[in-house]
Amino acid sequence: MSTPGASGMPLLQVENLSTAFRTSRGILRAVDEVSFTLEKGETLGIVGESGSGKSVLVRSIMNILPRTALIPPQTKVILEGKDTRLLSRAEAKHFWGTQIAMVFQDPMTSLNPVKKIGTQITDPLRFHLGMSKSAARARAIELLDLVRIPEPARRLNQYPHELSGGMRQRVIIAIALSCNPKLLVADEPTTALDVTVQKQILDLLENLQRDLNMAMILITHDLGVVAGRADRIAVMYAGRMVETADTKALFRNMRHPYAEALLKSIPRLENPSHTRLDAISGRPPDMVRPPAGCRFASRCRYAQDRCVAELPELTTAGDPDHRFACFFPVGTPEGERALAANLAAGQTATGLDLHAQAVS
Amino acid sequence: MAGSGKAHLRNSDDVLIKVENLVVEFPAGRGRVVHAVSDISFDVLAGETLGLVGESGCGKSTTGRAIMQLPSPTSGSVTFDGVEMTKLGGEELRRMRTRMQMIFQDPVSSLNPRRKVKDIVAEGLSIWGSKVGTFSADRVNETLEAVGLDPEIVSDRKPHQFSGGQCQRICIARALVLDPKVIICDEPVSALDVSVQAQILNLLEDMKARYGLTLVFIAHDLAVVKNVSDRVIVMYLGKMCEVAPPDALYERPAHPYTKILIDSIPEPDPLKADHTQAVIGEIPSPISPPSGCRFRTRCPNVQDVCATEEPVLREIGAGHYVACHFPNEAPVRINA
Ligand SMILES: Nc1ncnc2c1ncn2[C@@H]1O[C@H](COP(=O)(O)OP(=O)(O)OP(=O)(O)O)[C@@H](O)[C@H]1O
Ligand SMILES: Nc1ncnc2c1ncn2[C@@H]1O[C@H](COP(=O)(O)OP(=O)(O)O)[C@@H](O)[C@H]1O
Ligand code: SF4
Ligand code: SF4
Ligand SMILES: [Mg+2]
Numbered sequence: 286m287s288t289p290g291a292s293g294m295p296l297l298q299v300e301n302l303s304t305a306f307r308t309s310r311g312i313l314r315a316v317d318e319v320s321f322t323l324e325k326g327e328t329l330g331i332v333g334e335s336g337s338g339k340s341v342l343v344r345s346i347m348n349i350l351p352r353t354a355l356i357p358p359q360t361k362v363i364l365e366g367k368d369t370r371l372l373s374r375a376e377a378k379h380f381w382g383t384q385i386a387m388v389f390q391d392p393m394t395s396l397n398p399v400k401k402i403g404t405q406i407t408d409p410l411r412f413h414l415g416m417s418k419s420a421a422r423a424r425a426i427e428l429l430d431l432v433r434i435p436e437p438a439r440r441l442n443q444y445p446h447e448l449s450g451g452m453r454q455r456v457i458i459a460i461a462l463s464c465n466p467k468l469l470v471a472d473e474p475t476t477a478l479d480v481t482v483q484k485q486i487l488d489l490l491e492n493l494q495r496d497l498n499m500a501m502i503l504i505t506h507d508l509g510v511v512a513g514r515a516d517r518i519a520v521m522y523a524g525r526m527v528e529t530a531d532t533k534a535l536f537r538n539m540r541h542p543y544a545e546a547l548l549k550s551i552p553r554l555e556n557p558s559h560t561r562l563d564a565i566s567g568r569p570p571d572m573v574r575p576p577a578g579c580r581f582a583s584r585c586r587y588a589q590d591r592c593v594a595e596l597p598e599l600t601t602a603g604d605p606d607h608r609f610a611c612f613f614p615v616g617t618p619e620g621e622r623a624l625a626a627n628l629a630a631g632q633t634a635t636g637l638d639l640h641a642q643a644v645s
Numbered sequence: 646m647a648g649s650g651k652a653h654l655r656n657s658d659d660v661l662i663k664v665e666n667l668v669v670e671f672p673a674g675r676g677r678v679v680h681a682v683s684d685i686s687f688d689v690l691a692g693e694t695l696g697l698v699g700e701s702g703c704g705k706s707t708t709g710r711a712i713m714q715l716p717s718p719t720s721g722s723v724t725f726d727g728v729e730m731t732k733l734g735g736e737e738l739r740r741m742r743t744r745m746q747m748i749f750q751d752p753v754s755s756l757n758p759r760r761k762v763k764d765i766v767a768e769g770l771s772i773w774g775s776k777v778g779t780f781s782a783d784r785v786n787e788t789l790e791a792v793g794l795d796p797e798i799v800s801d802r803k804p805h806q807f808s809g810g811q812c813q814r815i816c817i818a819r820a821l822v823l824d825p826k827v828i829i830c831d832e833p834v835s836a837l838d839v840s841v842q843a844q845i846l847n848l849l850e851d852m853k854a855r856y857g858l859t860l861v862f863i864a865h866d867l868a869v870v871k872n873v874s875d876r877v878i879v880m881y882l883g884k885m886c887e888v889a890p891p892d893a894l895y896e897r898p899a900h901p902y903t904k905i906l907i908d909s910i911p912e913p914d915p916l917k918a919d920h921t922q923a924v925i926g927e928i929p930s931p932i933s934p935p936s937g938c939r940f941r942t943r944c945p946n947v948q949d950v951c952a953t954e955e956p957v958l959r960e961i962g963a964g965h966y967v968a969c970h971f972p973n974e975a976p977v978r979i980n981a
């Protein structure tokens with residue numbers, strides 16, 4: 286767990302971040318009014334299903350969006366007090382290489398298949414840090430050793446296809462660490478990997494983060510992946526942050542029905558086989574025409590008339606650090622009453638059938 | 646003869662698939678050979694779901710495909726409903742194969758992007774010469790409905806208009822429409838979000854009950870495999886480590902590798918956050934697998950004998966078999 290730096294200034298402040306894309310069908314609102322702060326050395330887990338805006342959010346922060354992206358002027362991304370949206374493109378390039386680094390989901394596509402591992406690690410060292418050829422090579426060996434790749438010197442002469450998926454992801458992490466970033470953004474770093482390799486990579490990230498005192502944003506669709514590893518968690522649904530809290534507080538007092546549903550859909554080893562899973566029925570809304578009210582309403586077991594008419598904003602109850610956007614929060618009297626009424630009626634205000642949720 | 650053993654094979658009239666001494670090897674150039682599957686045996690009872698679990702490259706898909714004779718194995722026997730599959734050729738084999746269908750990890754790329762959903766689902770029907778026309782259209786609609794898709798809405802659309810989970814439903818419909826006895830599901834949920842994964846796992850359970858299917862379910866996540874299986878085989882580098890009912894496997898994992906698979910699953914409760922040890926190192930190359938026990942290069946329990954003697958499957962509990970010289974909580978010790 287981390288504390289604000291001596292200056293009292295957070296490492297990263299994101300205010301009112303919204304990102305939209307111009308598409309043939311109209312404006313697609315991928316991320317909508319997301320705000321959060323990240324302290325030095327802290328780990329933030331961002332969780333949500335496919336298409337919820339996780340990648341667009343971090344790509345907006347890093348300023349690596351395609352040209353079709355639209356970001357309104359009130360969006361602010363402040364890194365150590367500096368408003369990064371005011372940087373020129375050229376300034377941005379060096380700035381990101383050294384302050385923030387990113388690890389992507391697919392270890393094959395983020396390495397260049399025709400370049401040796403060695404060159405791929407030394408290029409950024411020479412470009413960003415102006416190292417000599419031999420110094421960069423020595424540092425590359427050090428970095429591969431840091432990510433626990435055996436025989437690092439030999440690996441420098443290998444091509445990506447000669448390595449397993451897990452090894453390739455280690456190389457990508459080594460490249461990301463090469464300029465000593467203050468923040469590492471890992472976008473689903475293990476989704477393409479086996480559970481055994483996933484555990485190795487997540488353990489590695491955790492150790493590196495602690496040893497190098499980096500902050501980290503860890504993105505995943507599986508709440509289980511961040512449960513034991515993030516200091517804070519932010520749950521996203523349809524482009525909006527719907528709940529955020531300290532990890533333990535979030536699991537102890539989960540308030541948002543979507544967060545609860547996401548947790549319940551994970552198959553648990555301790556349950557007997559053939560235990561029916563609590564799947565979330567339906568799918569997320571079309572982001573070109575999002576519903577007027579709560580975006581989760583059509584799939585929410587708690588939904589009432591108000592949810593269809595009004596968009597819930599993030600609020601707190603008691604713990605100022607625990608924010609959630611829901612009119613009938615889980616574990617509160619309002620929430621309990623809403624669910625009980627829906628169960629009695631057999632359906633929710635949006636017509637979701639609570640008896641036949643299995644297949645849909 | 647060192648092998649993976651057959652102690653776990655069942656003597657039952659309900660055996661639908663029986664695989665014995667299955668070996669699958671692929672040429673790897675310069676005279677070398679990939680030992681993808683090395684002498685494994687198992688059976689599947691009618692109506693049962695057999696789970697195959699293990700990390701990438703351990704031979705799960707190769708085993709699944711060998712059952713379908715895609716390609717037929719290097720050696721060994723595969724019988725389906727009493728018929729020796731490895732001896733069949735041409736037309737006979739193709740007929741048998743329609744009774745076994747396969748669904749895959751990547752639902753989006755296993756669908757032809759230029760065809761409409763109704764044609765994709767009907768593919769098998771027209772190939773197999775059922776009367777085309779209203780009979781097959783009804784059958785397609787009925788199957789789409791069974792997998793939770795509204796035929797009115799989806800029939801004329803193409804795959805790119807669907808999410809990964811919906812594409813997997815289309816793949817399942819395409820398999821079901823032929824009324825198969827067996828479906829081999831090769832990592833059907835590995836590419837899906839946890840929320841969609843739950844929908845598909847529930848759907849497979851429903852389809853199994855509704856159509857009386859027998860399933861072979863392949864995945865690398867033991868929690869997923871456990872949820873749908875009646876019996877689980879843990880594989881490692883082309884060999885079998887452990888065979889057990891899923892609940893026993895979780896409660897009393899005997900093989901050191903099974904324990905590691907269990908410990909690797911993320912714990913979705915920070916209040917009991919796990920600090921178990923991850924598996925050390927990488928899976929060795931199947932071109933030159935370790936002598937003796939193939940897991941020995943990464944095993945916490947390893948002893949000298951593990952390098953020279955291959956462990957054979959033996960029973961350690963009701964329906965529970967392990968191939969290891971020094972299993973965890975072992976009631977008996979092997980003497981070769
Ligand atoms: N370049 C683009 N042009 C148009 N729409 C886009 C673009 N990039 C992303 N989107 C849309 O923005 C939304 C959010 O996408 P994003 O990639 O951030 O989701 P995600 O949460 O990272 O999902 P996943 O788990 O699948 O990676 C989606 O509806 C997506 O289709
Ligand atoms: N057609 C093939 N040619 C050569 N090697 C193959 C072929 N198919 C599979 N293999 C190899 O056989 C081993 C087992 O593969 P596979 O059955 O796909 O594993 P899994 O499905 O468990 O990930 C791997 O080492 C793989 O690279
Ligand atoms: S209860 Fe209402 S506001 Fe809360 S998540 Fe459900 S639909 Fe949204
Ligand atoms: S103890 Fe020996 S036989 Fe058992 S898994 Fe380990 S190496 Fe193999
Ligand atoms: Mg993404």
Ligand SMILES: [Mg+2]
Nearest residue numbers: 705706707832
């Ligand atoms: Mg496979």
